[in-house]
Amino acid sequence: MKTGEEGGEDKEVVSLETLSKKMDDFAKARDWEKYHSPRNLLLAMVGEVGELSEIFQWKGEVARGLPDWKEEEKVHLGEELSDVLLYLVRLSHVCGVDLGKAALRKLELNAIKYPVTQTDHSVGEHSSSKSKLKEEN
């Protein structure tokens, strides 16, 4: 699917369903579904989070947009971010969780828990946003 961008440039929109289907095809083609259990996928994802962390390790704080990074470092970053995302999507799939839906619901909960009028960004000390959302629905 393509969508128009402000600058007239088309950008491909990649859905979570597309990624999930591709992971499913990948696993089926290799007969790897037996390895893709929830626990295995969780551990694999955590391992990839470790690899992602290594990229930032010892660098100190880095500026948004990573202006000082080499192109190859950014490509590597994209690969590790992708590994985390792909395992997360796959984990959600094998657990029967609709990740897109769950994330939209969580954003709603976050908005209730942290209203825009709140300025101190503190966490905790909030009444349960989950019960508030339940009351509203």
Ligand SMILES: Nc1ccn([C@H]2C[C@H](O)[C@@H](COP(=O)(O)OP(=O)(O)OP(=O)(O)O)O2)c(=O)n1
């Ligand atoms: N049983 C497996 C093994 C791999 N993958 C897929 C999902 C990840 O996107 C990627 C992970 O592959 P590697 O374990 O080879 O990890 P890296 O690509 O990070 O390689 P390395 O750890 O050598 O840097 O492959 C998978 O779906 N199921």
